[in-house]
Amino acid sequence: MKKSKKLIPTIGLETHVELSTKSKMFCGCPADHFGVKPNSQTCPVCLGLPGALPVPQKKAVVWTIMIGLSLNCKIARRSKFDRKHYFYPDLPKGYQISQYDEPLCSGGYMLTSQGRIRITRVHLEEDTGKLLHQKVNGRRMTLVDFNRSGVPLVEVVTEPDIHSAAQAKEIAQKLRDILRHIGVSDCDMEKGSMRLEANVSLTSDPHKLAKYKVEIKNINSFRFLERAIEDEIARQENVLKKGQIPKQETRGWDEKQGKTRSQRYKESAADYRYFPEPDIPPMIFSKQEVEKIRKRIPEMPDIVAGKLISEYGIKKQYLQVLMGEADLLEYAKDSLAEARNRNLDPDLVAGMIVNRKVDIKSTSPKELISSLIEKSKAVIGDETELLALAKRAMQELPKVVADYKAGKTASIAVLIGKVMKFSGGKADAGKVRRLLEKALR
Ligand SMILES: [Zn+2]
Numbered sequence: 001m002k003k004s005k006k007l008i009p010t011i012g013l014e015t016h017v018e019l020s021t022k023s024k025m026f027c028g029c030p031a032d033h034f035g036v037k038p039n040s041q042t043c044p045v046c047l048g049l050p051g052a053l054p055v056p057q058k059k060a061v062v063w064t065i066m067i068g069l070s071l072n073c074k075i076a077r078r079s080k081f082d083r084k085h086y087f088y089p090d091l092p093k094g095y096q097i098s099q100y101d102e103p104l105c106s107g108g109y110m111l112t113s114q115g116r117i118r119i120t121r122v123h124l125e126e127d128t129g130k131l132l133h134q135k136v137n138g139r140r141m142t143l144v145d146f147n148r149s150g151v152p153l154v155e156v157v158t159e160p161d162i163h164s165a166a167q168a169k170e171i172a173q174k175l176r177d178i179l180r181h182i183g184v185s186d187c188d189m190e191k192g193s194m195r196l197e198a199n200v201s202l203t204s205d206p207h208k209l210a211k212y213k214v215e216i217k218n219i220n221s222f223r224f225l226e227r228a229i230e231d232e233i234a235r236q237e238n239v240l241k242k243g244q245i246p247k248q249e250t251r252g253w254d255e256k257q258g259k260t261r262s263q264r265y266k267e268s269a270a271d272y273r274y275f276p277e278p279d280i281p282p283m284i285f286s287k288q289e290v291e292k293i294r295k296r297i298p299e300m301p302d303i304v305a306g307k308l309i310s311e312y313g314i315k316k317q318y319l320q321v322l323m324g325e326a327d328l329l330e331y332a333k334d335s336l337a338e339a340r341n342r343n344l345d346p347d348l349v350a351g352m353i354v355n356r357k358v359d360i361k362s363t364s365p366k367e368l369i370s371s372l373i374e375k376s377k378a379v380i381g382d383e384t385e386l387l388a389l390a391k392r393a394m395q396e397l398p399k400v401v402a403d404y405k406a407g408k409t410a411s412i413a414v415l416i417g418k419v420m421k422f423s424g425g426k427a428d429a430g431k432v433r434r435l436l437e438k439a440l441r
Pocket residue numbers: 024027028029041042043044045046047150
């Protein structure tokens with residue numbers, strides 16, 4: 001292969017997110033499975049027992065549409081579930097209920113620092129069980145926990161519009177911020193409620209896709225996403241330099257080795273033998289229904305961030321904290337508006353919220369601002385008022401005044417103490433000292 005042509009990385013992201021609904025997608029079992037005793041949250045539906053019928057949960061469907069709308073997607077007026085067949089021990093039915101050719105949302109985009117990244121689709125499916133590799137009675141075994149089986153899972157797929165590892169990281173982080181902001185998932189990678197996959201290939205012709213595509217799985221942090229893509233780009237470059245074409249395959253990210261490793265050769269859609277789920281009728285949405293869902297979406301983080309900067313001059317480091325947490329951001333937005341109405345320094349308010357000096361669950365924004373105003377009033381700084389108190393102290397303690405005038409300057413502390421007592425502890429002690437020194441001269 002000629003060296004003259006520069007190889008351009010072409011990257012697409014596939015992100016799986018568990019929705020934080022109370023119950024699973026097609027049954028009433030609790031969906032929150034983290035740290036729960038294995039196989040304690042199952043029923044015939046999510047265990048795939050014969051005869052069990054799935055009933056889709058409306059909330060999960062609405063939340064998926066909210067995700068689609070937040071990513072500027074078109075919402076399907078008609079959508080359906082399909083069966084995706086493959087054999088794996090964590091999939092008790094032998095198929096996963098997913099969406100194939102009629103996803104809920106498609107054709108959207110996200111804005112990034114380097115332009116638009118198109119969103120191919122957003123669809124809803126069910127999560128699988130989880131394999132646990134453990135030693136039981138001294139023997140290495142693989143156990144299956146079905147608590148996760150049937151948890152609502154949304155897949156967000158981007159077009160291969162990404163051209164660097166850093167850009168992929170930016171988009172994944174932005175997606176997490178959006179999903180947390182609209183409150184549909186905690187996107188906690190350590191708990192596995194957000195999982196990243198990247199498709200990577202290299203091409204010398206920016207207008208043509210490569211003939212192969214390598215999928216990297218097992219990525220559970222943004223840092224690993226960046227490193228895995230960087231490593232994969234370098235690996236493919238080496239293969240191409242030798243005049244070979246990289247294999248179409250799935251590779252896993254090996255954290256310890258800091259390398260991607262071949263896992264299996266990739267299935268095509270035909271291998272999954274998709275067909276419409278016969279137990280669930282297609283879903284039909286009216287324009288009005290979609291518009292009603294649109295109204296439930298809060299302003300996007302970017303827009304809120306822009307407003308916080310332009311209207312209140314919020315510090316950048318404060319914004320970074322606020323953007324990662326929907327509750328905190330919402331609280332800050334309301335508190336800052338209240339602070340402005342009552343002439344309180346926005347920086348003081350933002351600082352308190354960001355540094356967790358407020359319990360946002362028990363203190364309303366109005367209460368916070370009121371208490372801050374009370375506190376700011378608490379110190380008496382008015383000189384006329386303080387001077388009057390100082391004179392009163394001097395009148396009441398003529399001996400102390402005489403001592404001071406005789407050179408025992410330390411006795412001023414007694415006078416300051418008296419003023420503090422008169423003011424109920426609210427006087428500005430520094431000012432009181434200065435005023436007393438002046439009056440005693
Ligand atoms: Zn169940």
